[in-house]
Amino acid sequence: xxxxxxxxxxxxxxxxxxxxxxxxxxxxxxxxxxxxxxxxxxxxxxxxxxxxxxxxxxxxxxxxxxxxxxxxxxxxxxxxxxxxxxxxxxxxxxxxxxxxxxxxxxxxxxxxxxxxxxxxxxxxxxxxxxxxxxxxxxxxxxxxxxxxxxxxxxxxxxxxxxxxxxxxxxxxxxxxxxxxxxxxxxxxxxxxxxxxxxxxxxxxxxxxxxxxxxxxxxxxxxxxxxxxxxxxxxxxxxxxxxxxxxxxxxxxxxxxxxxxxxxxxxxxxxxxxxxxxxxxxxxxxxxxxxxxxxxxxxxxxxxxxxxxxxxxxxxxxxxxxxxxxxxxxxxxxxxxxxxxxxxxxxxxxxxxxxxxxxxxxxxxxxxxxxxxxxxxxxxxxxxxxxxxxxxxxxxxxxxxxxxxxxxxxxxxxxxxxxxx
Amino acid sequence: xxxxxxxxxxxxxxxxxxxxxxxxxxxxxxxxxxxxxxxxxxxxxxxxxxxxxxxxxxxxxxxxxxxxxxxxxxxxxxxxxxxxx
Numbered sequence: 390x391x392x393x394x395x396x397x398x399x400x401x402x403x404x405x406x407x408x409x410x411x412x413x414x415x416x417x418x419x420x421x422x423x424x425x426x427x428x429x430x431x432x433x434x435x436x437x438x439x440x441x442x443x444x445x446x447x448x449x450x451x452x453x454x455x456x457x458x459x460x461x462x463x464x465x466x467x468x469x470x471x472x473x474x475x476x477x478x479x480x481x482x483x484x485x486x487x488x489x490x491x492x493x494x495x496x497x498x499x500x501x502x503x504x505x506x507x508x509x510x511x512x513x514x515x516x517x518x519x520x521x522x523x524x525x526x527x528x529x530x531x532x533x534x535x536x537x538x539x540x541x542x543x544x545x546x547x548x549x550x551x552x553x554x555x556x557x558x559x560x561x562x563x564x565x566x567x568x569x570x571x572x573x574x575x576x577x578x579x580x581x582x583x584x585x586x587x588x589x590x591x592x593x594x595x596x597x598x599x600x601x602x603x604x605x606x607x608x609x610x611x612x613x614x615x616x617x618x619x620x621x622x623x624x625x626x627x628x629x630x631x632x633x634x635x636x637x638x639x640x641x642x643x644x645x646x647x648x649x650x651x652x653x654x655x656x657x658x659x660x661x662x663x664x665x666x667x668x669x670x671x672x673x674x675x676x677x678x679x680x681x682x683x684x685x686x687x688x689x690x691x692x693x694x695x696x697x698x699x700x701x702x703x704x705x706x707x708x709x710x711x712x713x714x715x716x717x718x719x720x721x722x723x724x725x726x727x728x729x730x731x732x733x734x735x736x737x738x739x740x741x742x743x744x745x746x747x748x749x750x751x752x753x754x755x756x757x758x759x760x761x762x763x764x765x766x767x768x769x770x771x772x773x774x775x776x777x778x779x780x781x782x783x784x785x786x787x788x789x790x791x792x793x794x795x796x797x798x799x800x801x802x803x804x805x806x807x808x809x
Numbered sequence: 810x811x812x813x814x815x816x817x818x819x820x821x822x823x824x825x826x827x828x829x830x831x832x833x834x835x836x837x838x839x840x841x842x843x844x845x846x847x848x849x850x851x852x853x854x855x856x857x858x859x860x861x862x863x864x865x866x867x868x869x870x871x872x873x874x875x876x877x878x879x880x881x882x883x884x885x886x887x888x889x890x891x892x893x894x
Contacts, residue, residue: 404863471834471863471864472834474860538833538834600834600835603835603836603839604834604835604838604864607835607838607839607842607843608835608839609815609836609839610833610835610836668839668842668843668846732864732867735867735870736863736866736867746870747867747870747871748867748870748871749871
């Protein structure tokens with residue numbers, strides 16, 4: 390028996406069939422290109438975006454649901470059973486969650502682009518159905534993790550709580566586009582963004598980083614006490630900001646800002662400690678993106694506080710949101726995917742002589758470089774365009790972002806083609 | 810310096826033994842890779858683990874090592890690692 394067959398046989402409870410995580414990753418790569426293409430079409434509207442329906446809102450949700458949530462679900466399904474040592478549950482349920490999330494994202498974002506409340510509601514309900522399945526599977530798994538990896542599990546619980554809150558708020562916001570029953574749509578939209586970006590995606594990123602970053606860098610475990618401080622500060626920020634935005638209580642919003650800064654400081658301290666102790670000296674293109682994401686996390690939170698202090702700065706909220714969404718979360722997730730896709734593929738693909746395929750043979754540098762350069766250029770151009778309200782710069786940035794997303798899609802298709 | 814690495818090791822007649830039981834991921838991976846990278850001659854290494862370390866295998870393959878799961882003590886996953894010629 391080959392090595393690959395041996396370990397697959399021994400670990401089938403924890404290693405999912407390749408088609409399961411990869412269907413989420415490839416779909417995310419397709420939505421990534423769709424998000425940039427939509428932003429390209431909506432570049433003129435981005436500087437003054439305030440949350441109303443239209444192409445910018447559609448691009449935003451193609452990015453958040455289509456790319457970030459899709460990736461988070463695929464990665465969680467594969468990483469949770471490895472971290473907890475417990476199986477994830479029924480495989481058909483994973484397939485069903487993907488089958489629901491794809492049309493849910495398309496309907497929701499199409500409804501947003503066309504300002505069609507019925508399409509939006511249908512998309513939101515389908516997306517929530519996918520999230521309910523994901524939540525059920527994740528709860529079933531994480532409750533076995535407590536003793537093994539308490540800090541990762543605690544982040545997982547926080548992320549699942551956030552998911553329930555942001556999905557409920559999102560559903561209310563969508564229904565409000567046709568019903569108009571909410572007294573403060575913008576306040577709830579801000580709370581929805583906080584729980585989605587900081588609560589769900591942020592806590593998942595912080596939690597998985599405890600294992601993934603030391604694993605990729607071959608480093609000692611991160612300082613756990615700092616991790617608990619980070620988690621506490623992050624949860625304080627979520628509750629304070631959630632109530633502060635919804636009930637318009639400025640003191641709570643400021644407390645949330647301080648909480649996110651403290652949480653980010655704790656997380657960045659942990660990551661610095663991990664990289665200081667690393668054995669692997671050359672970390673490659675993925676870690677350029679991951680390090681960029683850490684810089685943008687700090688910069689984005691700092692800018693968000695400036696925006697709170699300067700409410701008259703019209704394009705400030707869009708710029709801070711862009712830095713956090715694209716600069717932090719998208720940079721981080723595309724960096725992680727660039728590491729994890731060849732890594733997972735090497736477990737499934739069989740190379741020459743029946744030996745496991747090497748990760749290095751499953752990585753293609755040209756599209757990754759194209760993506761990296763275009764991603765950074767897009768960040769710079771769109772930031773300048775938003776800061777100085779120059780739409781052609783936003784347009785140029787969206788075009789380079791779209792080019793980069795094609796590079797990323799090329800890489801994803803290459804890795805999947807090596808699985809056969 | 811293997812004493813700085815997670816887990817502990819000792820020599821037996823059949824080669825180096827590494828025990829990484831009780832460590833949280835990714836410390837077992839670090840303990841194993843750090844030690845096998847410091848070996849100067851082709852060798853056989855026995856790893857005492859408490860789980861099937863599926864994320865270790867791509868790293869071993871990348872470094873030219875093969876592996877085999879062999880019977881171990883109850884609750885233990887024992888691996889024999891060999892440097893491929």
